[in-house]
Amino acid sequence: MSETVHLTIDGREIAADPTVSILQAYAQSGAELTANVGCMGQGVCGSCRCMVRKDGERQVSTLLACETRVEPGMQVSFIDYFLPAHVHHYDLKDLHDSWGMLDQIRAVFPEAEHCRHCSGCDRACPKGLPVQSGVAFSVAGDIAAAAAVFDQCVMCNLCTLACPENIRPNHLGLFVRRSVAALTLRPIDLMRRLREVASGEMSVNVTLPRVETATAAPRLAAPAQDR
Amino acid sequence: MNTLNQVLLNPAFQLGADLDGWRAAGGGQGLDAALADPGAIIATLEAADLRGMGGAGFPTHRKWAAAAAAPAPDGDKYVVCNGNEDEPGTFKDRHLLRWTPHQVIEGALIAAVAIRANRVVLYINPHQAEGRAQMRRAAQQWAGTEAVRRIERLIGKPLEIAVVATSGRYIGGEETAVISSLEGGFPFPRRKPPFPAESGCHGAPTLINNTETLANVPHILHHGAAWYRGLGVGDAAGTKLYSLSGDVLLPGLYELPMGTSLHDLIFVHGGGMLEGKAFKGVFTGGPSNTLLTARDLDVALDFDSVRLRRSRLGTGAMIVISEGTSIVRKVAEYIEFFANGSCGQCPSCKAGTFQMARLLDRVDSGRAGPGDIAALRNLCRILPGSGRCGLIDGAVTVVESSLHTFPAEYGVAEPAPAETA
Ligand SMILES: Cc1cc2nc3c(=O)[nH]c(=O)nc-3n(C[C@H](O)[C@H](O)[C@H](O)COP(=O)(O)O)c2cc1C
Ligand code: SF4
Numbered sequence: 001m002s003e004t005v006h007l008t009i010d011g012r013e014i015a016a017d018p019t020v021s022i023l024q025a026y027a028q029s030g031a032e033l034t035a036n037v038g039c040m041g042q043g044v045c046g047s048c049r050c051m052v053r054k055d056g057e058r059q060v061s062t063l064l065a066c067e068t069r070v071e072p073g074m075q076v077s078f079i080d081y082f083l084p085a086h087v088h089h090y091d092l093k094d095l096h097d098s099w100g101m102l103d104q105i106r107a108v109f110p111e112a113e114h115c116r117h118c119s120g121c122d123r124a125c126p127k128g129l130p131v132q133s134g135v136a137f138s139v140a141g142d143i144a145a146a147a148a149v150f151d152q153c154v155m156c157n158l159c160t161l162a163c164p165e166n167i168r169p170n171h172l173g174l175f176v177r178r179s180v181a182a183l184t185l186r187p188i189d190l191m192r193r194l195r196e197v198a199s200g201e202m203s204v205n206v207t208l209p210r211v212e213t214a215t216a217a218p219r220l221a222a223p224a225q226d227r
Numbered sequence: 228m229n230t231l232n233q234v235l236l237n238p239a240f241q242l243g244a245d246l247d248g249w250r251a252a253g254g255g256q257g258l259d260a261a262l263a264d265p266g267a268i269i270a271t272l273e274a275a276d277l278r279g280m281g282g283a284g285f286p287t288h289r290k291w292a293a294a295a296a297a298p299a300p301d302g303d304k305y306v307v308c309n310g311n312e313d314e315p316g317t318f319k320d321r322h323l324l325r326w327t328p329h330q331v332i333e334g335a336l337i338a339a340v341a342i343r344a345n346r347v348v349l350y351i352n353p354h355q356a357e358g359r360a361q362m363r364r365a366a367q368q369w370a371g372t373e374a375v376r377r378i379e380r381l382i383g384k385p386l387e388i389a390v391v392a393t394s395g396r397y398i399g400g401e402e403t404a405v406i407s408s409l410e411g412g413f414p415f416p417r418r419k420p421p422f423p424a425e426s427g428c429h430g431a432p433t434l435i436n437n438t439e440t441l442a443n444v445p446h447i448l449h450h451g452a453a454w455y456r457g458l459g460v461g462d463a464a465g466t467k468l469y470s471l472s473g474d475v476l477l478p479g480l481y482e483l484p485m486g487t488s489l490h491d492l493i494f495v496h497g498g499g500m501l502e503g504k505a506f507k508g509v510f511t512g513g514p515s516n517t518l519l520t521a522r523d524l525d526v527a528l529d530f531d532s533v534r535l536r537r538s539r540l541g542t543g544a545m546i547v548i549s550e551g552t553s554i555v556r557k558v559a560e561y562i563e564f565f566a567n568g569s570c571g572q573c574p575s576c577k578a579g580t581f582q583m584a585r586l587l588d589r590v591d592s593g594r595a596g597p598g599d600i601a602a603l604r605n606l607c608r609i610l611p612g613s614g615r616c617g618l619i620d621g622a623v624t625v626v627e628s629s630l631h632t633f634p635a636e637y638g639v640a641e642p643a644p645a646e647t648a
């Protein structure tokens with residue numbers, strides 16, 4: 001059995017097994033999980049965004065708590081969901097053909113052209129995506145390349161929080177991914193499956209976990225999806 | 228003796244771009260003294276104990292000595308007058324640029340003599356349009372003068388005096404951001420070392436001083452270090468420009484002996500509190516610094532004395548707050564200012580200011596959870612030093628100081644042990 005690791009999370013001292021993630025350590029410490037948790041450790045919801053300063057380091061990194069293993073002396077601060085003052089609105093039905101893509105990007109994300117190349121988004125991204133280049137590809141109209149950059153994006157919103165020009169790179173990324181999907185033929189197996197579901201040929205059986213209605217039940221944060 | 232406006236704000240010097248007038252008022256003699264004995268300039272500043280007025284109070288002679296000693300690879304050396312002033316509550320440099328441009332330029336020319344610089348850059352915030360216009364006119368008036376020819380003979384090359392507009396952004400005043408800006412880019416701060424005095428603009432040794440710092444130099448060279456030291460109260464040297472604002476009767480810019488008490492600034496010169504308002508505290512040195520309370524009214528406003536109270540003089544801005552104003556609300560506003568001013572390079576700067584602002588908002592609106600104060604204190608521990616420049620550190624300083632001086636506003640009975648140290 002390995003030694004116990006001591007770290008602090010939001011100023012609270014916590015002892016943890018060295019094999020667990022920050023999020024697991026936090027949950028096991030008896031903390032009430034009222035925010036900063038969604039997919040509970042699968043690294044897909046982006047809710048568990050946090051700042052981490054490792055022992056003896058000056059740098060503070062932005063990471064996902066469920067994908068980062070605890071280390072002795074780590075100091076962690078969870079980050080709230082960041083909702084910028086300005087939210088982008090668009091309707092994918094406006095996209096008739098790819099000729100209009102560049103105009104659409106300019107119309108919906110006019111601030112993307114103001115990128116000052118600070119690389120803050122690249123450094124902020126816990127998935128290590130080259131976010132800045134995704135913004136540049138979008139502005140240049142290279143939509144396929146831009147969509148590829150954001151393929152692994154979990155919408156943690158950390159690049160949006162980081163961007164000094166209020167560009168919201170992940171939302172731009174989501175837009176280009178949706179646009180590519182809207183302008184391409186749907187995968188045939190998906191179309192077939194949807195038909196089967198619609199006709200009842202394939203039954204969908206979702207069993208939801210039972211949630212206690214008592215106030216003591218943990219209130220799970222909504223996943224940080226685009227809104 | 229009237230201790231108000233003896234030097235920098237002396238009415239005799241408030242001339243605008245009028246070189247003849249400046250000379251008639253005694254200007255030019257500091258530069259003459261510097262040219263007569265260039266080797267003695269830095270020692271004179273050391274004896275005078277001149278400090279950087281841009282916020283840090285760093286001994287000026289040390290920076291000048293480093294820039295003088297630094298080899299110039301391409302033969303160039305720069306002197307930069309930092310006139311970017313953009314922090315809420317500080318309004319001193321803009322006055323000097325507008326009304327005493329020659330006082331400032333002469334200080335920069337003396338710096339050029341001391342470190343043998345061939346490029347003098349007057350880096351001015353374009354939002355101060357009149358100050359910039361006066362500096363342009365004043366710079367042109369020096370062209371071709373005997374004083375400039377003597378400098379050129381000393382350094383063995385032509386002397387260039389340029390007035391350059393800053394980006395107008397707050398971050399553009401940070402010294403390594405000044406360099407990025409002068410090189411033509413966005414004012415991104417850079418990691419130090421190398422320090423600008425060793426390797427700055429295009430790799431050349433670059434001496435960057437605040438406008439007020441440079442404005443003091445001609446007078447020190449003219450009247451001597453002993454005279455300058457004698458202007459201050461007690462051990463403090465010279466005078467200081469205090470930008471007094473907030474809930475006082477007579478807000479404004481006051482030049483007073485360095486080491487004047489906070490009480491005298493507010494209640495003698497500032498006319499006291501606005502009618503019906505009770506004194507609560509002062510943000511000293513502007514939003515990026517600290518708070519003092521009623522029990523500190525006796526503090527001498529000089530760099531060292533203020534530091535002994537766990538506070539900082541900063542730029543000399545004093546923002547007076549009255550009872551009924553929420554300290555937490557004020558601090559939240561300042562944090563918002565820093566969040567907007569961040570250049571974006573360091574994720575912890577944007578994410579850290581955002582999270583502090585969220586926690587402050589919750590405290591201010593009474594929605595703070597049990598762990599929120601601990602989370603705020605935790606941020607004050609992990610954020611300092613995590614950025615390339617001092618912006619994030621300044622933001623933490625004001626949060627930490629407010630937690631220490633006004634714990635009750637945070638619903639905390641006593642300062643945490645670490646903060647009473
Ligand atoms: C975020 C930030 C903004 C600053 N803005 C200014 C400014 O507008 N003007 C200024 O003189 N110094 C400013 N400073 C301080 C400069 O970095 C530098 O210390 C100063 O110009 C040096 O001059 P001094 O030694 O004469 O004080 C700023 C520092 C930071 C961290
Ligand atoms: S954070 Fe914003 S401004 Fe900076 S590189 Fe990324 S998109 Fe550009």
Ligand code: SF4
Pocket residue numbers: 398415416417568569570571572573574576577613614615616617618619
């Ligand atoms: S600390 Fe903030 S303002 Fe300073 S370099 Fe980093 S991101 Fe830019």
Ligand code: FES
Pocket residue numbers: 023036037038039040041042043044045046047048064065066067154
């Ligand atoms: S809980 Fe970490 S990404 Fe969902």
